[in-house]
Amino acid sequence: MTPNVSEPEDNPTPDAVLTPAKPVVIDPTDFADVDEPAEPDDVDEPAGEEGGNALLIQEGDVAADYLERFLDIVDFDGDIDLDVENDRAVVAIIGTGLKSLIGPRGETLDALQELTRLAVAQKTGSRSRLMLDVSGHRQARRAELSALAHDTAKQVLDSGASSRLAPMNPFERKVVHDSIAGIDGVDSESEGEEPNRRVV
Numbered sequence: 001m002t003p004n005v006s007e008p009e010d011n012p013t014p015d016a017v018l019t020p021a022k023p024v025v026i027d028p029t030d031f032a033d034v035d036e037p038a039e040p041d042d043v044d045e046p047a048g049e050e051g052g053n054a055l056l057i058q059e060g061d062v063a064a065d066y067l068e069r070f071l072d073i074v075d076f077d078g079d080i081d082l083d084v085e086n087d088r089a090v091v092a093i094i095g096t097g098l099k100s101l102i103g104p105r106g107e108t109l110d111a112l113q114e115l116t117r118l119a120v121a122q123k124t125g126s127r128s129r130l131m132l133d134v135s136g137h138r139q140a141r142r143a144e145l146s147a148l149a150h151d152t153a154k155q156v157l158d159s160g161a162s163s164r165l166a167p168m169n170p171f172e173r174k175v176v177h178d179s180i181a182g183i184d185g186v187d188s189e190s191e192g193e194e195p196n197r198r199v200v
Contacts, residue, residue: 057082059089059120059128066119067093067132070112076101078134085131091116092133101134106141109134110169142175149179153186167196 060082071078071093078095093101102109113132120128133139145168152163165176173190176199180188191200 056089062123063091089130145175146179149176167198
């Protein structure tokens with residue numbers, strides 16, 4: 001835990017440093033893979049919200065086909081659930097006995113998500129921001145990290161000293177940053193290099 005550190009998306013606790021009385025500053029590189037991948041210049045974007053949703057629905061359908069084949073190959077049972085949230089396709093594999101698809105610290109899930117994005121991009125011609133979840137892992141982790149961020153922010157405000165959490169992946173750092181962004185008097189920034197990058 002360190003006061004006022006300012007450095008410029010299974011589960012050891014992430015390393016977020018929360019600092020009293022500063023504006024929120026977020027390193028955009030934390031979210032390069034999670035939020036804002038660049039689209040290829042030669043790909044036409046669908047016009048308007050309806051066209052955008054059509055592309056996201058197409059991404060979900062392509063991802064579902066890919067994941068169904070994947071589950072057949074590895075001989076796992078799971079249902080595929082599709083949704084669109086915050087301008088991105090969200091695909092979930094729902095079932096029991098899928099823990100090995102999550103892996104330590106969600107690393108297997110992150111790798112499977114990247115493979116699914118690549119499969120979608122190959123089919124659609126557009127880089128995908130699709131989010132993949134398995135058995136509610138990301139949802140549960142989001143709730144856990146949000147609670148951790150709020151508890152740590154309270155400690156920071158009470159003590160006046162910064163606090164550092166353990167390293168985490170871009171998804172986890174984004175959850176912490178988003179949670180801290182709504183708290184007056186506390187800011188969060190990331191520091192370090194992957195895989196030991198953390199929020200300060």
